[in-house]
Every structure is written in structure tokens, then in C-alpha cells.
Amino acid sequence: MATPIVFLVDNGSLRAQAVIRLRVLAQALSERIQLPVEPVSLLHSCKVPIRELAGVPATIVKRRLREYLDLGMREFICVPLFLGPSLAISEYLPRLIEEFKQEYPDLNVRIAPVLAGVDLEAPDRRLAQILAQQVRALWGEAESRVALVDHGSPIVEVNRVRNVVAGQLAEELELSVGAVLPCSMERRPGAAYAFNDPLLQDLGQINQFAGGRLVLAMFFLLPGRHAGLGGDVADICDQLLTTGAFEQIETTPLLGEHSLLMDILEDRFDAVWYSAGA
Incomplete structure (x- = not known):
């Protein structure tokens, strides 16, 4: 060949x-x-x-x-x-x-x-392991809430991968089930795409989650318009800090790094x- x-x-x-x-x-x-x-x-x-x-x-x-x-x-x-x-x-x-x-x-x-x-119900565990290493590097001694954010997808299977990886990340961090909150940077309008909720910008409205320090696990590969310096995610984080939804937000490096x-x-x-x- x-x-x-x-x-x-x-x-x-x-x-x-x-x-x-x-x-x-x-x-x-x-x-x-x-x-x-x-x-x-x-x-x-x-x-x-x-x-x-x-x-x-x-x-x-x-x-x-x-x-x-x-x-x-x-x-x-x-x-x-x-x-x-x-x-x-x-x-x-x-x-x-x-x-x-x-x-x-x-x-x-x-x-x-x-x-x-191939098995989207059991995504490659190494993705969660990368995120876990990155989150631990930011944790410090202060108690932090952890959210995993991706772009948001119109495809249920892509969203499912993100949600399962969020669960795997909680396990890697030795947290309880559901402790890592998956969220989307954005989504298409309409009930058909509600599976992307919650949005990153709305995390401050989740009473049991908002407040204090947030560590944001970035489920993004490369820098660009959405992720990285000056991207949309950074702008949304700035808005959350301005409104007082969180006292501090730390974001992990991108997976591609x-x-x-x-x-x-x-x-x-x-x-x-x-x-x-x-």
C-alpha cells in the first residue's frame, strides 16, 4: 500500500x-x-x-x-x-x-x-485526566466550584460527550457525582437545543453554585474567537465578575496545550x- x-x-x-x-x-x-x-x-x-x-x-x-x-x-x-x-x-x-x-x-x-x-458513552478517559491535572493546578487551598464549558453544539451526541467527560472529571478530582457542572458558551435558540443549558453566562443564577471562586475547565482545543486570550469565554467571565456572580474565576489552559x-x-x-x- x-x-x-x-x-x-x-x-x-x-x-x-x-x-x-x-x-x-x-x-x-x-x-x-x-x-x-x-x-x-x-x-x-x-x-x-x-x-x-x-x-x-x-x-x-x-x-x-x-x-x-x-x-x-x-x-x-x-x-x-x-x-x-x-x-x-x-x-x-x-x-x-x-x-x-x-x-x-x-x-x-x-x-x-x-x-x-468510538464509544461516545465512554469517552477516552485521558480527556478528563488532562482537565483534572489542569484544574488541580489552579485549585489551591481555597474551596472552588468547578464547571466544564464547551462551545455548545446543536448535536446531542457532542453534548453527551461533554457531559460524560464532566462526570469523569468529577471522578478524577475525587468529587461527588454531579460536582462538576457542564455548561455551554452559547447555544441555538429554541427548546430543541435546551440540552445545552445551562449557559456559562447564567451560572450566577444557579443559587447553589454561584458565589465564591470558580475554576472553569475549558473543553476547547485551540485558541480563537471563542477560547483563549480575548475570546468570547473570557468576555463572559468578565461579565460574571462584574455582576458579582463570582468573586474570582480561574480558567484552565486549552486541551491543545x-x-x-x-x-x-x-x-x-x-x-x-x-x-x-x-
Whole structure:
């Protein structure tokens, strides 16, 4: 079997720091698996100004796949930098591949499992272990409430992953069941998406939870418009402090900054690489 082209695939961002961090992870994964790994986004990143990316433009899967197909390449592995089965990776990417197969019937793209793994009812425990290490580093001696925040998803399965990981985090921290409150940065309007509640901005309205010190476990991978310095989560935290909902809020680093994430990515690559008899 021909050596495949390997993509590390994220959703994409208009922020340069997300592209730069994706490149760091792709290089680290390349060193692990001893194959070149290209950082490629599904959408958006090709619009980031080149001057913000050290003169090296970002690219997207559709464009990069086309370039390789024109060169005669047919074997690819996509390693998703996604926590759960977002529509971007469960529907958009497979549909894009099928469109290319109409023109290139011999195209073979293997998509590795998402970071949570195959069993979404039992997500990879290492995600909770990363968060637990990060939370403990912020805990100190003062009693703290712990919440786990993600972006918020229209997909129940993605939300379920977050909620289960919140329970796993409570276990890792040796807290009681339900002690870690899962919440969303935002959600779509309407009762159909109420499974995302509570919102981060509303934590101050939960009487038994508000007040004192909050440690916020960030269920985000890369910096960008929502997470990281100056992101939406930081703005919401500032509002919670301004209104007196909490006396102090500490946020963990992003998951993409932790070395254990590379172990998970390597395992996801191996799952498709060795299953094909490589």
C-alpha cells in the first residue's frame, strides 16, 4: 500500500493563533508517527492573512485534496482534531470525499476516530485526566466550584460527550457525582437545543453554585474567537465578575496545550493505519 498523505484536520478559524497552534500539533504528531502530517482545516483558515502566518498560507481540505489528486495521489488519512462527532467531521468531510470520488473513483480517504473515541458513552478517559491535572493546578487551598464549558453544539451526541467527560472529571478530582457542572458558551435558540443549558453566562443564577471562586475547565482545543486570550469565554467571565456572580474565576489552559493530547492523536492515527495492514 502506498504511503498515505496525512492531514491533521480541525474545523478552521479566522484567527492566526488557531492556525499556528494547529501547525505545532501537526509537527508534533509527525514526529510521533514518523510520517509527514499536514495541518489542514475544513473551512475558514485560508482567509487568515499570510502576513500573520509568517508568510506561509493556511489551506483547507477541499483545496489541498484537489492539489494532491492532480499530482496523482490517492491515499489519505484524516486525523480529526475534534472532541466529538461534530457535523463538520461526520457529514461535511465524508460528503466532500464522496464528491471527489465521482471524479477519482480510486480515491481512498480513511478518517480516524474523533478524540473522544468510538464509544461516545465512554469517552477516552485521558480527556478528563488532562482537565483534572489542569484544574488541580489552579485549585489551591481555597474551596472552588468547578464547571466544564464547551462551545455548545446543536448535536446531542457532542453534548453527551461533554457531559460524560464532566462526570469523569468529577471522578478524577475525587468529587461527588454531579460536582462538576457542564455548561455551554452559547447555544441555538429554541427548546430543541435546551440540552445545552445551562449557559456559562447564567451560572450566577444557579443559587447553589454561584458565589465564591470558580475554576472553569475549558473543553476547547485551540485558541480563537471563542477560547483563549480575548475570546468570547473570557468576555463572559468578565461579565460574571462584574455582576458579582463570582468573586474570582480561574480558567484552565486549552486541551491543545497538553502533551497527553498527542498520545490520543497518535492512537487515533494508529487505529486506521494499522487496521489497513500498514
